[in-house]
Amino acid sequence: MKFIIQRDRLVQSVQDVMKAVTSRTTIPILTGIKIVASEEGVTLTGSDSDISIESFIPKEEDGDEIVEIKQAGAIVLQAKFFSEIVKKLPTDSVEISVENHLQTVIRSGKSEFNLNGLDAEEYPHLPQVEEENVFKIPTDLLKAMVRQTVFAVSTSETRPILTGVNWKVENGTLTCIATDSHRLALRKAQIETNASESYNVVIPGKSLSELSKILDDNNDLIDIVITENQVLFKAEHLLFFSRLLEGNYPDTSRLIPSDSKTDVVVNTKEFLQAIDRASLLAKEGRNNVVKLSTIDGGVIEISSNTPEIGKVVEEVQSKSVEGEELKISFSAKFMMDALKALEGSEITISFTGAMRPFIIKPLNDESILQLILPVRTY
């Protein structure tokens, strides 16, 4: 293998794939970055076996030559050293060549590094992409969907399946659901697809957070391919693979109440700030509990009482209150997380009794829904 490449493009790609490389891995080869030079360009791959990131540097772009391939081939180089080396090389072009027996020489200007490589055959094989079962979604929408659901995944490993976000694709609609069994976040979106396949997979929450970090903010379309054991997100020159979680996601559709007894419409920002203030004292108590009660004239009262510290009472003027009177307690943290994830200046909260879960939705927007279980207080 031998090629000459522009340093800034290489640095950028190495930084991208480094996000997937961890030092603590039980598989020795995964401490390395795989470099493949082919006729089309250079591909870098980093992986921690949960997620794998592949970055492609084309041979030419907009008529400029970025890589000059002299000989095709593949090698795996120690990620820790390779990333530091390319960052600090003196000139704008870098020559990388594999000499006899995995010995790799990196030349730039007058400096020359000899690195011992590993056999690229040993590197995990990533699934081959089949172009037909692709669906597309704009990057910023994807990032929003991840942001609005991933916070609700469970952090406890007792039920591993809940540490992921359930992605369902049916009739051109993508539904993302995350729950930790105390709250639930649901987001729907239309997707572009030409295949009629339906999928139901669970993607680890950590992988999705990583994904949204690595994607740029723009509205280019991202291709998503779901295979038997991995999911692939494909942006321009960047491939992001993630493993899936094994098992069946619990059926959440029956959790969401369809009718309601009390409906409250409030201004999101005012309500969020009121909850935030009430939680200041609640934080010390168990479960972060605040209490909400409706009083006459469309006013709702938010209060929190921790006997050893003090108490707080605040009234928020709602836009409308319909239905029965209500007193309910819930976790302020869950409520704030949910409110932050919602878009729209006004929200509807639909209660079905003090001991039943309630749902929060933006006004006139059916695509997103947050569900919280109340806390039992006596």
Added chain:
Amino acid sequence: MGKTWEQLEAIQPVVLKMFKNSIEKDRLAHAYLFEGMKGTGKREASMLLAKSRFCLKPLDGYVPCETCSNCKRINSGNHPDVHILEPDGHSIKKSQIQSLQEEFSKTGVESKRKLYVIVHADRMTVNAANSLLKFLEEPHSETTAVLITEQSQQMLPTILSRCQAISFKPLSPAEMIQQLKNNGVDPAQAPLLAQITNNLNEALQYSSDDWFVQAQKIVLKLYEVVKKNPLEAMVALQEDWFLHFKEKEQIDRGLDLLLLIFKDLLYIQLGKQDQVVHLNERNRLEQFALQSSTKRLTEQMTAVLEAKRKLQANMNPQLLMEQLVLKLQEGSSFV
């Protein structure tokens, strides 16, 4: 490292026959427990099983080809769906089991098949063993677990009951001695080496190891001192023993050698001269045997075994040896 199917079949024919049948009939159990003495090829067998499961084109449907990328990567420990868990320090911690569980809650990297091997499974802490239980109990369809242990009686019965136990038969000493001789080991040394280890390679290594030759001398010397001049025993410990046996493993070996001396003495007393392993020292040992009683020898052997157990329980080596020497002298004319 790593033996081929044929090589392992020569020493563990029953085990490999079983693998062959299970693979051919697609009846592999979800969890196996490999038990057997050190050097009986348990680890090699687990790697073979992994390769048989993952090999792209196995010969006759079950023998790994050793040339495809999966076989190669399993050999070099780089296969992403084969996990080997070894004790972190002295024991297997709960966090290790948890990370394994986390790993296995996800789908495989390359295929749906996954395999994990827990080496020295008896060294799991109680917490670790208990968290493994549920995991063993509800395996995913294509997951295979292999637990390797030298002391299956030290494992939780609840774990044992969830695995299919496979016993690895030790090589018979006579066969081992023959093999050692075939490999050019001094015939006078062979019986001793066969007693010390069950692994041919390890035995061959010892036979050419200066440390081991020296160790034999020191152990024999210690026995003589204890026998003849009890007052000097402590001094001998300081002068020779502790300088030579530094690591825990080494002390363990030393105690093994000491035990063999007592075993020989017992054999001589019982008239089973052909079982004696210290061939070079036979005449001296016969003399010693005359001066001791069977009861005393068994007591002394108990003391050595007790010391071996305490060593595993992390007793201070110096105190351990001093206590042992005092115990070996017990009943002698003075102190």
